[in-house]
Amino acid sequence: MKYIDEFRDGEVAARIAARIRAEAQPSRSYNLMEFCGGHTHAIARYGIAGLLPDNVRMIHGPGCPVCVLPIGRIDNAIALALEHRAIVCTYADTMRVPASGGLSLMKAKARGGDIRMIYSAADALAIAQANPGRDVVFFAIGFETTTPPTAIVIRRAQALGLTNFSVFCNHVLTPAAITHILESPEVRDLGVVPLDGFIGPAHVSTVIGSQPYEYFAEEYQRPVVIAGFEPLDVMQAILMLVRQLNTGRAEVENEFTRAVTRDGNPKAKALVAEVFELRRSFEWRGLGEVPYSALRIREGWAAFDAERRYDITTRTVADNKACECGAILRGVKHPVDCKLFGTVCTPENPMGSCMVSSEGACAAHYSYGRFKDIAVRAA
C-alpha cells in the first residue's frame, strides 16, 4: 500500500530503535505518555514497546473516546432507545461499554432497543431521512477529530428541514484533559507519577493545530512531539522526545508535518465554533469532573440537541470499586496492577472502560502484550 508501507518499514524501525538505544542515557528514565488511543493501538499492534530500551517507558493516556465516556451518559443513550423508543445511532466500540444495571447498548439492542452501528455521522442522517416517522438520535462521541463531522450533519439536518433528527453530544477536548493530568496531585505535587513528555495527538492536531500544546510545554516544562499514527511516526517521535529531554528542552515539535500545521484547519474550527460551545464542566470516566473539557450544542441549534429535546439529566455512576481504570487513564497504574485485569475483566466481559475499545490501555495490553507478563518458552 503506497503511502502506508513507507511508514511501517521494519528496517527503518530497526535503525530508529538503534538510535533510541544509543541516545537514551542509561542513568535516567524516560516516561512518555502517548495521549491518543490511536498511538496506544499502534504501539501494541506493531510491538513497539519491545523495540525500546527498558528505561524508555510508554504510559497510555486517556485519549480513547470510548474509555472516557462516563457510565451515566451511556445510561442516557440506553434510555433514549428503550424508553423514548428512538433509533440510536452509534459507533461500534460504544456498543459494548458496560453501563448501569448490567446493561450496555449491545444488551439494550437485544432487549428490543433500535440501536444501529454506523461508520460516520452522515450514516445517522441518512437513517433519519429514511425513517421520517421515527425519532433518530446520533450518539456523538469523540475528540476534536470527530466534532466537525457532527457539526456538518447538524447543519445539514437544518438545511433539509429534518424534524426527527437530533444529536446527543458527548464531544470532549484534548487540551483540557492534558492539563487535568498535569495538574493532578500525583504528577504536580507528589511527583509519584513520573511524566517526562508527551506524544501529541495525530488526527486531533490536524484540526486544532500544534499551537494549543505550546502552553503545556512552557507552563509545565514537558516536551510535546506531535506524531502520526503509523508505527514509524511513533518511533521517530520517541527519538525526538529522548533528544529534547537529553538537552533539557521542553518544546512543541511536529513529527506529523505531512498533515499538521501550527494553526490546524481553520474551516473545521469555524464550523465547530458555529454549532458548539464550551460546557462549564464535564465528567470523564476515570478522571471525574474536568472543567471546560467538553462541548455542547449552541442555543441556536437547540432543535437538534437531544439533551434539550428529551430533557436529559445525567447521573454520576461509580465504577466497580476494584476497577482501576481511573488510575490507569491518569498513568498512575498499569493494567496489570488492577486486580480485575485478565480475571473477571476481559475484552469479552469488560468491567471497566479501558478494556472495551482496542484503543483502551487494558484491552491493548490484554490483546497484544500480555504474553510479556508471563515468560514463554520457545520450542
Next chain:
Amino acid sequence: MNRMIEPLDPPTATAAGKPAKARGTYVRPVDFKHGRVDMTHGSGGRAMAQLIEELFARAFANEWLAQGNDNAAFDVPAGRLVMATDSHVVSPLEFPGGDIGCLAVHGTINDVAMAGAQPLYLSAGFILEEGYELAALKRIVESMAAAARDAGVPIVTGDTKVVEQGKGDGVFITTTGIGIVPPGVNISGDRARPGDAILVSGTLGDHGVAIMSLRENLTFETTIRSDTAALHGLVAAMVAAVPDIHCLRDPTRGGLATTLNEIARQSQVGMLLREAAIPVRSEVAAACEFLGLDPLYVANEGKLVAICAPQDAERLLAAMRAHPLGAEAAIIGSVQDDAHAFVQMDTSFGGRRVVDWLTGEQLPRIC
C-alpha cells in the same frame, strides 16, 4: 424435499376404465420469472411438491433423490465416517465470486474434508422467506447444484420450510455432509506439537472483504472476489503427500487468528507466526486498512490451515503449491511449547505481539 417426485396429479380413472385425458393432469409451471415464495411453498401441499420437483429435484438430479423417499439410503465403504453440519445465513445472498448456494456446499464439504476425509453425500435444508423472488431462489439453487456437481458430492436428501415475511432474510441453508477417512489418517485439532510447522493454503481475508464491499452502509468498489471453494481435492493431494498431517482447519469466521487460537487451546501449545510470511492480497490489506480491520480476523471460505511435523513441511508445501487451490500456500510459523496457549506474531515492523481471540463481532452474517 420429501417425496420429491411423487406424481402431482395422478390420472383419475373414468367409469369406462380408460385413463382420463391430459386435461386433469396439466399443472401450470412455477413462474420463475415473476413469482415469489409464498406460504403454500412450505405447506406440504401441491405447491410445495411442485416447487421441489421443478426446482430442487431438477437441479440436484441424482438417483437418490429420484427414489422419492423422505430419506436417502446408500452403501458406504468400510472405514471411519466423518459427519459435519453448517448453517448459512450470509448477507447479501449473492456476492462477488459466489452466493449462499455454492457457499453452503463448499462450507460443509470443507468441514468434512478437514478430517482428511473424502466427502460422499450432502443433505440440504432450506428456510425460505415469504415474498422472496423465485428467480433469485432459482439462481441460488442452480449455483448450489453446480457446486455439488463440480465437487462430485451429490445432494441426496433435503427439506424446505417457509416462514412469514420479516421472519427470515430471503434464504437460509443448512447443509450436512458425510465422508470417509482413508486408513492411517488421523487429523485432529489436538495434535499440534511444539516444533510443528504451520502452513496456510493461500491469501487471507478475500471472502470477508468481498462481502463487506456490498454491505449497505459500507459499499465500496473492489475487484476482490470471495475465495469460496471446495477444498477436498487439495486435501486429498496433501494427505497423499503427507499422510501424517497433524491438524487441518478452514479459517472461516474469525479468520486465521481465531482458527489458530482454537487449535492452540485444543492442543495446549503456543504458536509463533511471522507476519511477513502470511499471504494477504494488497487489495484486501488496503480495504482492511480503511475499515479498521485486521486481515488475520477476516473470514475465508476457500483456505485451510495445516499443521505438520517440521520434517514434512516442505513436502506438504510442495503438494499444496502443485494444486490450483494451494498455489499461494506458505509456511507462516511454528508451534511452540507454551502452557498459556498464546498465539504470537513477529511483526514485519520488528516487534512481537499476541494474536488474540476475536473479541465481539467483527462483522455479522459473513457466511
